[in-house]
Amino acid sequence: MLMRLSQEYFPLLIILFIKLKIIKTLEDFHKTRSAYGQISFIPTMGNLHNGHLSLFNTAKKLNKPIFSSIYINPLQFNNKNDFTKYPKSLDEDIELLESQDCECLFLPDESILENLEIIKAPSKADLLCGSHRPGHFDGVLTIVNKLFSIMKPSDAVFGLKDYQQYLLIKEFSQSRKLPINIIGSKTIRENNGLAMSSRNTLLSSDELQNASEIYKSLLFIKNNANNLCKDIIDEVRKSLYKKGFEVDYVSVINSITLQESLNHNNEEGYLVAAIAANIGTVRLIDNLFI
Ligand code: AMP
Secondary structure, X not given: OHHHHHHHHHHHHHHHHOOOEEEOOHHHHHHHHOOOOOOEEEEEOOOOOHHHHHHHHHHHOOOOOEEEEEOOOHHXXXXXXXXXXXXXXXXXXXXXXXXXXXXXXXXXXXXHHOOOOOOOOOHHHHOHHHHHOOOXXXXXXXXXXXXXXXXXXXXXXXXXXXXXHHHHHHHHHHHOOOOOEEEEEOOOEOOOOOEOOHHHHHOOHHHHHHHHHHHHHXXXXXXXXXXXXXXXXXXXXXXXXXXXXXXXXXXXXEOOOOOEOOOXXXXXXXXXXXXXXXXXXXXXXXXXXX
């Protein structure tokens, strides 16, 4: 009798012990979500690394169940090749999320693109990365807004590595008066300084070594904080070119306006050194508060 019962209940026992709920449809998601009060939310595109996991450490401090999503958002890629070769590792991602006390992983399918409110990002989105990736931030805000409306989180954590993205989402959320606390979490780096990124897996070991030049360049700018001038920025740009990078931008910007700014001038905000550069077809970005 006991034997038969345990056999019957075995699948249920497994479900009880696997804490991470993995949900693929909106209908199932709404059912699960309704069992929770306030939650923290961490959206990702998967191929998780320690940079992503650090967002969970930030979220854990908020003491709310953590919900995450993995969705490679086609709307934010303006290069089809970049989209199709975006690295994927769902099985490993799920294992990592289980180790992070993640309560629920939402894996939306393409139906998330139905009945979309298309968001037009403000003019700040045309600077820096936006000037090299037209429409990128419209795509980011459109999907983040949709995910927010599904998740209804009280907090959402984003990496400061993607500083322009973080700022645009924060300001979008404020402008819509969304009751969501947008939290920026510090950039996690490899030992050589290279900011962790899913795209790093597309680099050879030599390229990985070389990619640390981006961080070294940011440090060089920061170390010259007291005498920043156009020549220093030009020097950094040229030196990156010589090392084989195709540079999209090397800029020192104001953290609020995102406009180029080489000194504080009693402005509000901070100075941020920001670089986007390509090694072959792999585009890397990083920044450092000065
Ligand atoms: P992604 O999967 O690339 O869309 O990134 C999901 C989130 O992880 C975004 O908020 C990123 O800013 C953040 N993130 C990615 N890499 C890092 C990193 N090295 N350090 C901190 N946050 C990161």
